Amino acid sequence: MSTVLDSYEQWLDGAWVTVQLTVYGCALALVLALAFGLAGTSRRWWVRVLNRIYVEFFRGTATLVLLYWFFYALPLVGLKITSPMTTAVLALGLNVGAYGAEVVRGSINAVPRAQYEATVALNFTPFQRMRRVLLPQAFALMLPPFGNLVIELMKGTAIVYTIGMVDLTKVSKNIQGFSGETVAPFLAVLVLYFVIAQVLQLFIRYAEWRVDRMLGRRPSREPSVSTVAAGAPGAGVSG
Amino acid sequence: MDWNWDFTWEILPELLEGLRTTVIATLCGYVIALVLGLVWTLLRRSPSRILNQTVRWVTEFIRSTPLIPQLFFVFYVLPSWGLTIGPLTAGIITLGIHYSTYTAEVYRAGIADVPKGQWEACTAINLPRSRVWLDVILPQAIRRVIPTLGNYLIAMFKDSPMLLVINVSEVLLVAYQEGGRTYQYLEPITVVGVLFVVVSVISSILVRRLERRYATT
Numbered sequence: 341m342s343t344v345l346d347s348y349e350q351w352l353d354g355a356w357v358t359v360q361l362t363v364y365g366c367a368l369a370l371v372l373a374l375a376f377g378l379a380g381t382s383r384r385w386w387v388r389v390l391n392r393i394y395v396e397f398f399r400g401t402a403t404l405v406l407l408y409w410f411f412y413a414l415p416l417v418g419l420k421i422t423s424p425m426t427t428a429v430l431a432l433g434l435n436v437g438a439y440g441a442e443v444v445r446g447s448i449n450a451v452p453r454a455q456y457e458a459t460v461a462l463n464f465t466p467f468q469r470m471r472r473v474l475l476p477q478a479f480a481l482m483l484p485p486f487g488n489l490v491i492e493l494m495k496g497t498a499i500v501y502t503i504g505m506v507d508l509t510k511v512s513k514n515i516q517g518f519s520g521e522t523v524a525p526f527l528a529v530l531v532l533y534f535v536i537a538q539v540l541q542l543f544i545r546y547a548e549w550r551v552d553r554m555l556g557r558r559p560s561r562e563p564s565v566s567t568v569a570a571g572a573p574g575a576g577v578s579g
Numbered sequence: 580m581d582w583n584w585d586f587t588w589e590i591l592p593e594l595l596e597g598l599r600t601t602v603i604a605t606l607c608g609y610v611i612a613l614v615l616g617l618v619w620t621l622l623r624r625s626p627s628r629i630l631n632q633t634v635r636w637v638t639e640f641i642r643s644t645p646l647i648p649q650l651f652f653v654f655y656v657l658p659s660w661g662l663t664i665g666p667l668t669a670g671i672i673t674l675g676i677h678y679s680t681y682t683a684e685v686y687r688a689g690i691a692d693v694p695k696g697q698w699e700a701c702t703a704i705n706l707p708r709s710r711v712w713l714d715v716i717l718p719q720a721i722r723r724v725i726p727t728l729g730n731y732l733i734a735m736f737k738d739s740p741m742l743l744v745i746n747v748s749e750v751l752l753v754a755y756q757e758g759g760r761t762y763q764y765l766e767p768i769t770v771v772g773v774l775f776v777v778v779s780v781i782s783s784i785l786v787r788r789l790e791r792r793y794a795t796t
Contacts, residue, residue, distance in 0.1 A: 400780050409768050413765045523656050534640055
C-alpha cells in the first residue's frame with residue numbers, strides 16, 4: 341500500500357493526462373456531434389448522406405481499432421501525426437462524436453412538430469428557427485445522453501495505455517511492475533477513475549438543472565427507456 | 580506504401596481465427612451480462628436499504644470505471660487470492676460483469692415502463708409474488724428492452740478488442756502481431772477495421788429490425 345501512496349506524483353501526472361484527453365476529446369466530439377447532427381436534419385439528401393456515412397462508419401469501428409489504425413497504419417500511408425495525444429483525441433473524438441451526432445439529430449427531431457410549424461408561420465429564417473426555437477428545446481433532451489457519453493469517453497481514454505501514453509492505467513501497471521503488488525495499485529486506479537467520473541457527473545447534473553430552469557421545466561428523475569437507450573454505446577435516439 | 584493484396588489474403592485466415600475468439604468472448608460475456616444484470620435489478624428492488632444501496636454503489640462503481648483496469652484487476656489480483664484463470668476466461672468474466680451494470684439499468688427502465696395498472700391488477704387478483712414477476716412484469720418489461728439489449732451486444736463486441744491488454748489473442752492482437760512480424764501494419768489493422776464496420780453495420784440492421792418487431796406503440 342505504501343508504494344502506491346509514495347508514488348503520488350506519478351498518479352497525479354497520470355490523472356492529468358486522463359483529464360486532458362477527456363476534455364479535448366469531449367470538445368472535438370461536441371463540435372463533430374453538432375455539425376453532423378445538424379447535417380442529419382437537413383432537407384438536402386446529400387447532406388443527410390454525409391451524416392449517415394460519418395455516423396455508421398465511426399460508430400461501427402471500435403475505438404481501440406481506430407486508435408491502432410491511426411497510430412500504426414496511418415503513418416505508413418504518409419500521414420504522420422506527431423503526438424500520441426493528438427492521435428488519441430482524434431480517435432476518441434471521432435468515435436464519440438458519431439454517437440453524439442445521433443443524439444443531436446434525434447433530439448432535434450423530437451421537438452414537437454408544432455414548434456417548427458409556428459416558426460414557419462412567424463416567418464423565421466432557418467437560422468433563427470434553429471437558434472431561437474429548436475436548439476434550446478432540443479438541448480434539454482440532449483443533455484442526459486450527452487452526460488452518459490462524457491463518462492463513456494472518460495472511460496475510453498484508458499485505451500491510450502496500449503500506445504504507450506502514461507495515463508492513470510499505465511501508472512497502475514507501472515507500479516504493479518516494480519512493486520509486485522497487485523491489489524493496491526489496481527484498486528487505487530479504479531477508485532481514481534471513479535472519483536473523476538463522479539466529478540463529471542456533478543458538472544452534468546448542474547448543466548441539466550440550469551437548462552431545465554431556463555426552459556421552466558422540472559428535472560425528470562427516473563430515466564425512461566428512451567434515455568437509457570440513447571446513452572447506450574451501440575445506440576442512437578430513434579425517431 | 581502500396582496496398583499488398585497477396586499479404587492481405589495470406590493473413591486473412593489468421594485474422595478470422597482471431598475474430599472467432601472475439602465473437603466467443605463477446606457471446607459468453609453477453610450471457611453473463613444478461614443474467615447478472617437481472618440479478619442486480621432485482622436486488623436493487625429489495626426492501627433492505629443496506630442491500631439495495633450497496634448494490635447501487637457497486638454497480639455505479641463498475642459502470643463508471645474503464646474496462647482495461649478492470650481486466651488488470653481480475654487477471655492479476657484473482658491469482659494472488661489463489662484463483663488461477665486463463666486470460667480468455669478472465670476477459671469473459673470482466674466483460675460480462677462490466678456490461679451487467681449496463682443491462683441492469685436497461686431492465687430497470689423496462690420494469691419502470693410497465694404500466695402501473697398491471698401491478699394493481701396483480702394485487703387485485705391476489706397473484707403470488709413469483710407469478711407477478713415471472714408471468715406479468717418481466718415478460719412485458721423484457722419485451723420492451725430487447726432492442727436496447729441488442730445494442731449492448733454490439734457495444735460489447737466493439738469493446739472486446741480491449742481484451743488484448745491481458746493477452747487474449749483476439750482479432751486486433753493477431754493483426755498487431757502480424758504487423759510486428761512483417762513490419763506491415765497497414766493491411767492487418769485496416770482489415771480488422773473493415774471487419775468491425777461490416778459486423779457492426781449488419782448487426783445494427785438486425786437490431787433495427789428487432790426494434791420494429793417489438794415496438795410497443
